[in-house]
Amino acid sequence: MPPTVPTLQSTVPVTQPAIPQRPFGRHHDVTISALGFGGHHLGDAPDEQTAVRLVHEAVDAGITFFDNCWEYRRGKTETLMGKGLAGLRDRVFLMTKVCTHGREARLGLEMLGESLRRLRTDHLDLWQVHGVCFENDPELFIRPNGAAEALLKAKRDGMVRFVGFTGHKDPAIHLAMLATGFPFDSVQMPLNAFDASFRSFETQVLPELVKRGIAPLGMKPLGGHGDPILEGVVTAEEALRYAMSLPVATTITGIDKLDVLYQNIGIAQNFQPMSPSEMQALRDRVRPDAADGHFELYKLSLKFDNPEARLAHGFPIDDQQSEVKDMLKATANTGHPFPPIQ
Amino acid sequence: MTVSRRAFMKGLAAGAAGLTTPAMVFGEGAHSPAATVPHRPMGKTGLDVSIIGLGGFHLGSARDQPTANDIVARALDAGINFFDNAWDYHDGLSETRLGDALAGKRDRAIVMTKVCTHGRDAKVAMQMLDESLRRLRTDHIDVWQIHEVIYDNDPDLIFAPGGAAEALVQAKQQGKVRFVGFTGHKDPSIHLRMLERGFPFDTVQMPLNCLDATFRSFEQHVLPEANRRGLAVFGMKSLGGSGEIVKYGAATPDEALRYAMSLPVATTISGMESPDVLAQNLAIATSFTPMTGDEMRALRERCRPLAADGRFELFKTTKIYDGAVGRQQHHFPPPEKLPA
Numbered sequence A: 001m002p003p004t005v006p007t008l009q010s011t012v013p014v015t016q017p018a019i020p021q022r023p024f025g026r027h028h029d030v031t032i033s034a035l036g037f038g039g040h041h042l043g044d045a046p047d048e049q050t051a052v053r054l055v056h057e058a059v060d061a062g063i064t065f066f067d068n069c070w071e072y073r074r075g076k077t078e079t080l081m082g083k084g085l086a087g088l089r090d091r092v093f094l095m096t097k098v099c100t101h102g103r104e105a106r107l108g109l110e111m112l113g114e115s116l117r118r119l120r121t122d123h124l125d126l127w128q129v130h131g132v133c134f135e136n137d138p139e140l141f142i143r144p145n146g147a148a149e150a151l152l153k154a155k156r157d158g159m160v161r162f163v164g165f166t167g168h169k170d171p172a173i174h175l176a177m178l179a180t181g182f183p184f185d186s187v188q189m190p191l192n193a194f195d196a197s198f199r200s201f202e203t204q205v206l207p208e209l210v211k212r213g214i215a216p217l218g219m220k221p222l223g224g225h226g227d228p229i230l231e232g233v234v235t236a237e238e239a240l241r242y243a244m245s246l247p248v249a250t251t252i253t254g255i256d257k258l259d260v261l262y263q264n265i266g267i268a269q270n271f272q273p274m275s276p277s278e279m280q281a282l283r284d285r286v287r288p289d290a291a292d293g294h295f296e297l298y299k300l301s302l303k304f305d306n307p308e309a310r311l312a313h314g315f316p317i318d319d320q321q322s323e324v325k326d327m328l329k330a331t332a333n334t335g336h337p338f339p340p341i342q
Numbered sequence B: 001m002t003v004s005r006r007a008f009m010k011g012l013a014a015g016a017a018g019l020t021t022p023a024m025v026f027g028e029g030a031h032s033p034a035a036t037v038p039h040r041p042m043g044k045t046g047l048d049v050s051i052i053g054l055g056g057f058h059l060g061s062a063r064d065q066p067t068a069n070d071i072v073a074r075a076l077d078a079g080i081n082f083f084d085n086a087w088d089y090h091d092g093l094s095e096t097r098l099g100d101a102l103a104g105k106r107d108r109a110i111v112m113t114k115v116c117t118h119g120r121d122a123k124v125a126m127q128m129l130d131e132s133l134r135r136l137r138t139d140h141i142d143v144w145q146i147h148e149v150i151y152d153n154d155p156d157l158i159f160a161p162g163g164a165a166e167a168l169v170q171a172k173q174q175g176k177v178r179f180v181g182f183t184g185h186k187d188p189s190i191h192l193r194m195l196e197r198g199f200p201f202d203t204v205q206m207p208l209n210c211l212d213a214t215f216r217s218f219e220q221h222v223l224p225e226a227n228r229r230g231l232a233v234f235g236m237k238s239l240g241g242s243g244e245i246v247k248y249g250a251a252t253p254d255e256a257l258r259y260a261m262s263l264p265v266a267t268t269i270s271g272m273e274s275p276d277v278l279a280q281n282l283a284i285a286t287s288f289t290p291m292t293g294d295e296m297r298a299l300r301e302r303c304r305p306l307a308a309d310g311r312f313e314l315f316k317t318t319k320i321y322d323g324a325v326g327r328q329q330h331h332f333p334p335p336e337k338l339p340a
Helices: A040-044 A048-061 A072-084 A105-119 A137-142 A147-156 A171-179 A206-212 A236-245 A258-269 A276-290 A307-313 A322-330 B003-019 B056-061 B065-077 B089-101 B122-135 B154-158 B164-173 B188-196 B223-228 B253-262 B275-286 B293-307 B324-329
Strands: A021-024 A027-033 A035-038 A093-098 A124-129 A160-166 A186-190 A215-219 A250-254 B039-041 B048-050 B052-055 B110-115 B141-146 B177-183 B203-207 B232-236 B267-271
Touching: A027 A035, A027 A093, A035 A040, A035 A258, A040 A048, A040 A072, A040 A250, A048 A072, A048 A258, A072 A105, A093 A105, A105 A124, A105 A147, A124 A147, A124 A186, A137 A147, A137 A171, A147 A160, A160 A215, A171 A186, A171 A206, A206 A215, A236 A250, A236 A258, A236 A276, A307 A322, B048 B052, B052 B056, B052 B065, B052 B275, B056 B065, B056 B089, B056 B267, B065 B089, B065 B275, B089 B122, B110 B122, B122 B141, B122 B164, B141 B164, B141 B203, B154 B164, B154 B188, B164 B177, B177 B232, B188 B203, B188 B223, B203 B223, B223 B232, B253 B267, B253 B275, B253 B293
Parallel strands: A035 A250, A093 A124, A124 A160, A160 A186, A186 A215, A215 A250, B052 B267, B110 B141, B141 B177, B177 B203, B203 B232, B232 B267
Antiparallel strands: A021 A027, B039 B048
C-alpha cells in the first residue's frame, strides 16, 4: 500500500495558542507536548480513516507525544498509528511499550522489531516496559537476561533513544523498580486527583522521579474510563487540568473521536496551571470518594490485569470469575496461551 | 456483618471441611493432656497471653451453643487464654456465644472485642461497648479494638473531633476496658498512618502469614514499627483468611501456623469452629518450637512466586472481606456494584 499523503486541513483555528511543550526529564534539549496522545483508544476509532485523521489533526494542533504498546489490540493500534504518522514521523516523539512480562531480553527485542515495522519507523524515541504490576516484576526485570538487558541493547544499537517503564497497580512496585538502580529516562503512572489520597503515585513516586531527573508521564487523568466524570464527581476539564498541573512531562489521554480530540486540544491550548490551593481544594473534595479506590479500579481489580501477563508469570486465569471475564473481554483475548511471535 | 461475607465464609468452611484429610485432624489424645500452650508477654500490658488465640468469628459458625461451650472449655483447659470477638460478628451471636461459654470462667480469659463505628462518632462506639459488655456477660473488656480500619480515610475519621479514638480514651477512663487497639486487613500504609498519630494504642492486629511476607507486607512494614513502639501485636489470617494457603498447597497447616507464631507477635488468632480444628491447632501450638531464621526465609522464598499477585490474600486485593456496613457508612457503593 502506497504511503498516504497526509492531509493537514485542521478544523482547529490557527489563531489558537499552542499546546505547551515541556522538557523530557533531565534531557532538557528534548521537549514533548504537555498533552500526550494515548494509543490504546485509537483502536476504538470507528474506522481506519478516522484513526488516521485523528493522528493528523493531533500533530497539526501541536501534540508531539504519541503513546502506544506492542500488545494493544494485538498490534492494531501500532499499525494504525504507523499509517497516521506516515510522512510525519519526524514531527513527533514516538513511544511504544514492550510486553515481556518478566520474560527474557531476546523476546523483548523481537517485539521491538515488530513494533518498528508496524509503526513504519527505524527508531523509537521512547521504549517502555509495559504493565509492571506484580510484586515480583522488579526482580524479573533486573535478573540476568531479563528485559533490562533488552532496553540497554536497544539503546546502544540506536533503535530507541530513551527507555522507561509503566504500570498502574501499586506505587511500591514502581519504587522497587527505581530501587534496582537501572538508568530509566521516564516512568509512566496513573496521576489524578483521586490518586492523591489512595495508594498514591503522586505522593510516593512523583517526588522521587523529579529528584532523579526522570521524566514523569501521567496517565489515567480521568480515572481510566472517565467514571468520576460520568458520575459528576469532577468535570473533564478539572480532571485534566489537575493532572497537567503536576510536575509531569506529559499527561497521556485516550482519544478515539474527533470531538474528544478537539475538547482535549482546547483544554491543552488554554491550559493555565491550577494554583496549589486549587489543587488542594480538589484533592480534599474528592478524598472521601477516593478512599476505597472505586474510581481507580486499575489499582484494585483483576479486571485491569492483563491475561498475557498473568500467563507469563504463571498465575492462574480462572475464566469463571466475573472480573476475569471482563479482563479477557477488555483485551479481546481468548485466554489461550501466549501466541508465538510471527 | 455482611450477608455476603457470611455466605462466603460458610462456603469456604464447607470446602475446607471437604478437603480435610485424616492426617490433618488430630484426634483426642494426639497430644499429651499435660501439654499446654506456651504463653508470651502481651506487649507492655503486663499480661501473659497464649501464643494462639481463639478467633471469635468462627465461634459464631460453630454448630450450636453446646459446641461453642465445648470449644471454649477445651481451649481454656489447654492453656489458650485469648478470646477474640467483634461487635458485628454474626450480628452479635459470636459475642453471645463467648459470653455464655465463659460463664463462671471469665477470670481465666483475656477477652478482646472490637467496635464497629466505621467512621462514626464516639457516642456510637460507647453504645456498642455497652452492648458488647451485655452480650459477653462481663463488666469489662480486656482489649477493645477499632474494627476494620481498611479505608484510606479511616485514620482521618477515627481521629476527627468526636471520633472513635475519643471513645477508646473514655472507655478506659470509665474502667470498662483495660487496653485499646485497632485492626484491619487491607493495607500496611493505613496501619502506619494510624500509628503515626501517636495515640497510646496498647495493641494492634494485622494479617501475618508466609505470603504476606512478600506482598503488601504487614510483616515488613508494620510489625517492626509496632514492636519498636512496644505494642502487643495480634497476628491473624495465618492460613490466608479462609485456608487458601493450605487448600492450594502453598504450605501445610503446620508450616503456615508455625511461621506466623515464629514472628515477634503476642498471639496468633485462629478461627476454630469445631473441636477437631481446635485439636489440630492445639497439637501445633503445644509442640511449638520457633522456626529458625533460615527456615522462615526458605518458606518465604518458596511462597514468593505464589504471593506476587495476591490471589491467596484476597482480604488485601478484593472487597470480599470488607463489611457492607463499613462501605455504607463511608458512602461507598455496595460490594455487589463493584468487581469482587
